[in-house]
Amino acid sequence: MRALVYRGHKRIELENVPDARVPAPDGALVRTTSFAICGSDLHGYHGPVNEERIGSTMGHEAIGEVVEVGPEVRSVRPGDHVAVSAVVGCGRCENCQALLTARCANSETRVLNLGQAEAIAVPAADSSLLPIPDGVTDEQAVLLTDILPTGYKGVRGAGIQPGGTVAVVGAGPVGQMALETSFLFGPSKVFAIDQVGHRLEEAERLGAIPIDASQVDPVEAVLDQTGGKGCQHVIEAAGPQATVRIAFGVLAHGGTLSQVGATTDPEMTVNLMALFGKDLTYRVGLVSPQYAWPELVPLLQEGKIHPERVFTHHLPMSDGPRGYEIFDKRDDGVIKVMLDPTR
Numbered sequence: 001m002r003a004l005v006y007r008g009h010k011r012i013e014l015e016n017v018p019d020a021r022v023p024a025p026d027g028a029l030v031r032t033t034s035f036a037i038c039g040s041d042l043h044g045y046h047g048p049v050n051e052e053r054i055g056s057t058m059g060h061e062a063i064g065e066v067v068e069v070g071p072e073v074r075s076v077r078p079g080d081h082v083a084v085s086a087v088v089g090c091g092r093c094e095n096c097q098a099l100l101t102a103r104c105a106n107s108e109t110r111v112l113n114l115g116q117a118e119a120i121a122v123p124a125a126d127s128s129l130l131p132i133p134d135g136v137t138d139e140q141a142v143l144l145t146d147i148l149p150t151g152y153k154g155v156r157g158a159g160i161q162p163g164g165t166v167a168v169v170g171a172g173p174v175g176q177m178a179l180e181t182s183f184l185f186g187p188s189k190v191f192a193i194d195q196v197g198h199r200l201e202e203a204e205r206l207g208a209i210p211i212d213a214s215q216v217d218p219v220e221a222v223l224d225q226t227g228g229k230g231c232q233h234v235i236e237a238a239g240p241q242a243t244v245r246i247a248f249g250v251l252a253h254g255g256t257l258s259q260v261g262a263t264t265d266p267e268m269t270v271n272l273m274a275l276f277g278k279d280l281t282y283r284v285g286l287v288s289p290q291y292a293w294p295e296l297v298p299l300l301q302e303g304k305i306h307p308e309r310v311f312t313h314h315l316p317m318s319d320g321p322r323g324y325e326i327f328d329k330r331d332d333g334v335i336k337v338m339l340d341p342t343r
């Protein structure tokens with residue numbers, strides 16, 4: 001089968017790899033029909049060469065059709081159209097049962113890095129697969145595999161109260177999900193901080209106040225527009241130290257910072273005294289997409305949110321390497337790229 005394979009710094013290639021098969025009695029084989037490129041795929045792409053990952057398949061945001069299931073699978077059957085959770089666990093431990101898959105006690109693997117291929121071997125199918133409900137489009141279903149639950153986790157973690165002030169640091173795809181779902185909770189003001197013009201324009205269309213960090217000091221700009229207080233609810237949706245610092249900087253005293261941007265920095269220094277003085281709450285961690293499906297699916301079905309607007313580019317899988325390049329360079333008005341594995 002064909003897959004997009006990591007070959008080193010800024011090198012993704014379309015290659016033939018061994019066919020996927022049902023990985024275990026509780027697993028399933030899914031033939032993909034669409035998949036997306038994630039910001040976290042870019043960490044490997046533009047970062048230093050990761051020798052261990054050379055030759056491995058990229059991606060973790062896919063939907064498709066179930067082709068075959070193991071004998072222990074109960075919730076899906078061949079022919080079902082499904083979204084594949086980006087985060088997988090054993091499906092049986094206490095945390096998996098509570099939909100906290102990212103905290104699975106029995107699985108070393110967290111993110112399913114197999115998604116950009118013609119077929120995927122899905123472990124623990126009952127917990128990893130969402131049969132795509134009526135009224136949810138394919139584009140929306142792809143977003144349910146990862147970034148919509150991720151942005152929403154940021155919003156939930158920030159505990160937005162009606163009338164509260166919100167800042168989303170990073171208005172890329174995950175930030176867009178956080179911006180859109182933050183409005184569900186009735187904030188008085190939502191700031192969107194980024195350096196990319198077309199991302200800020202998209203945030204403004206949602207009703208957010210754009211802050212262009214390439215033009216102004218974003219911390220000063222937010223303090224200026226909040227009477228010097230900062231925001232009570234801050235969502236960090238990018239990951240690098242620089243944006244985490246901005247997130248702490250725009251946070252009001254007594255506020256909550258909820259970080260969902262995937263970081264690749266092993267450590268960062270913070271001014272503990274300044275944090276102590278702020279009396280703040282800091283939440284950070286990997287999403288369990290499953291936890292959010294029961295809340296997000298009805299919102300999609302009823303047309304209350306339209307996150308699919310982030311798909312600016314649809315390309316055939318054979319153009320995958322170019323898709324990575326466009327997404328990485330933030331060229332061509334790109335926010336998010338969808339790939340078609342049948343072409």
Ligand SMILES: [Zn+2]
Pocket residue numbers: 038039040060061086146147
């Ligand atoms: Zn992702």
Ligand SMILES: [Zn+2]
Pocket residue numbers: 089090091092093094095096097103104105106107
């Ligand atoms: Zn588990």
